[in-house]
Amino acid sequence: MKPFPHYSKRQVDELDGLWDFAFFEGESLLDVEVANICFKKRTPVPAAFDTLPDQRAKRGTAAYRRILQIAPNSRSLLEFGAVSFTCRILIDGVCLKEHFCGYSPFEVELPVSDKRERELIVLADNRFDFERTPMHEAFFDFYQFGGIIRQVFLHHLPGNAIMDVHVDVQDLGNRLVKVAGRLDGQGVQDKEITITSLDINAESATAIADESGCFETTLSLGDAELWSPDSPALYCLHLCCGEDDMIVRFGFREVKTEGCKLLLNGEPVRLLGYNRHEYFPNYGPSTPYSQMVADIQILKDTGCNFVRGSHYPQDQHFLDLCDELGMLVWEEALGWGQREKQLTDKRFQEHHRVSLEEMVARSYNHPSIIIWGFLNEASSDEEFARPIFEESISYLRSAGGNRLVSYASMFPDKDLYFGLCDVVSINMYPGWYGCEDHPDPLSLIVPHIRAQIEKLAAAGLDDRPFLISEIGCEGLRGWHDEQRDFHSEEYQHDYLKLVCEEAVANQNLLGVCLWHFSDAKTYAGGRALMRPRAFNNKGTFDEYRRPKLGRDAVRSAFIKSQS
Ligand code: ADA
DSSP: OOOSSBOSSSEEEEOOEEEEEEEEETOOTTTOOGGGOOOOEEEEESSOGGGSGGGTTOOEEEEEEEEEEOOTTOEEEEEESOEESEEEEEETTEEEEEEOOTTOOEEEEEOOOSOSEEEEEEEEEOSOOTTTOTTOOTTSSSOOOOEEOSOEEEEEEOSSEEEEEEEEEEETTTTEEEEEEEEESSSOTTOEEEEEESSSOOOOEEEEOOTTSEEEEEEEOTTOOBBOSSSBOOEEEEEEETTEEEEEEEOBOOEEEETTEEEETTEEEOEEEEEEOOOBTTTBTOOOHHHHHHHHHHHHHTTOOEEEETTSOOOHHHHHHHHHHTOEEEEEOSOSSOOHHHHTOHHHHHHHHHHHHHHHHHHTTOTTEEEEEOSTTOOTTSGGGHHHHHHHHHHHHHHSOSOEEOOEESOTTTOSSGGGSSSEEEEOOTTBTBOTTOSOGGGGHHHHHHHHHHHHHHTTOTTSOEEEEEOOOOBOTTOOOTTOOTBSHHHHHHHHHHHHHHHHHOTTOOEEEESOSBOEEOOOGGGGGGSGGGEEOOOSBOTTOOBOTHHHHHHHHHHHHHO
16 A cells, blocks of 8 residues: 555556565675575565564574566656665665664665666665765664565656645645646646646636656645644645646645643644653554554543654655544654764765755645654753754755644753744653652653743743653553552653653643653663663553553643543
């Protein structure tokens, strides 16, 4: 199944299935001699190769091969959902692309050939190597898997192909949308693109491509309903030009801030939800589609309207589901705790910039995404971070459509860039980290939240919404303790109860995004010292989505706030 956009004329092949495979343990993709690879094995795509028994937990370079059937002398393009960490894409032995962020979607156009059979080789290297892949670091508090972790599609393109279509709501009241895109190919100037609604009986619009192929027009869909979590109305537009077409899906909604409130379609909304890692046992980051649906059902059942895709761009299937089932989303680029070494490194800066562009390009039309984020818990308290923070914020503002911009900070008292954001977002762990000698750590939580609100007001930052972007504590499922001590389900229950009741009652908060939805695998070896089972156990659900005691506390606070 293909996530949106869809096509009815253009042929798009799903390349799911068994690919030829070889694995070079410990080796960099630079050291693998492609011409000499002996593809003795077969492996499934999509999947993280290091979740499979043959390579479980190994690091090195995986080589994948697949023969593509493409009509001779015709255009074609490969769409990759994500290849982790760093990869090379080769066609008929020639490297067409190197890609450096393991969670970002990207595309590669193939050179035209008179051959029908084309050999695709993908090299995916999951070793940590700052010099080559500075976006991925071993210190991130989540296990980073390798391989072709999301779906791959082969687009058979006509001479002129419709690309990069963005739909923007221009006038919510009149249900007016602007549709912009690009016709790619030779002699595109003056070509007509017709745009028709597939759901609403409205007049089609026509756009004319300029000399660079760009086109833009507006369309009014008079009877359309608004999109919201409670009523996630979606509409499809069919763009046609000659032999090519594209079906884009969008929703009518508007997000903005007014003082410390967030308004969705003019109505204030509180954000109540979870941070979620894309992780399920045995599949790692390649969560099955049905599990994504289950996760959204669980989130809704717990009274949530909001999910933060921590800490990387989400699978397009998950975002499609959030659009369809009605879940507000914070979508962020890959980042975790980067410091001076990374933030001032030219390669890191370049890869980060590309990953923001890839995220925005691919996720633009999802009405569910209301916040763009980036660089979770990076050094936002330091001047050396100014260029990357300023550039990222200004890029997301100008290119990101109708969305708010934020980042999750761990330096609330010294943060330098809050003033540039639409929403101030703070990760905090009162009553968990740093309270070793306190007799009653739970008593720290509510005062800490309230003090934070006062500090933001004193700094003049109460003119915009304040979101608790992370808060939580560990609870080991099945570990019960009469003393309700650390790591027990009881302590986690009491913790979440205090947090959620405060979050729904305190009018100075935009809401809370709990850390986190379900337990997820993290550091291996010695780095797992503070992480029993080598998992981040702060999930309200364990890795199989079995609820812990805290679920009821969250649910009753969140659901009460809806009534
Ligand atoms: C941070 C970080 C999370 C997780 C959390 C924790 O806030 O953003 O990814 O590591 O801490 O569990 O300590």
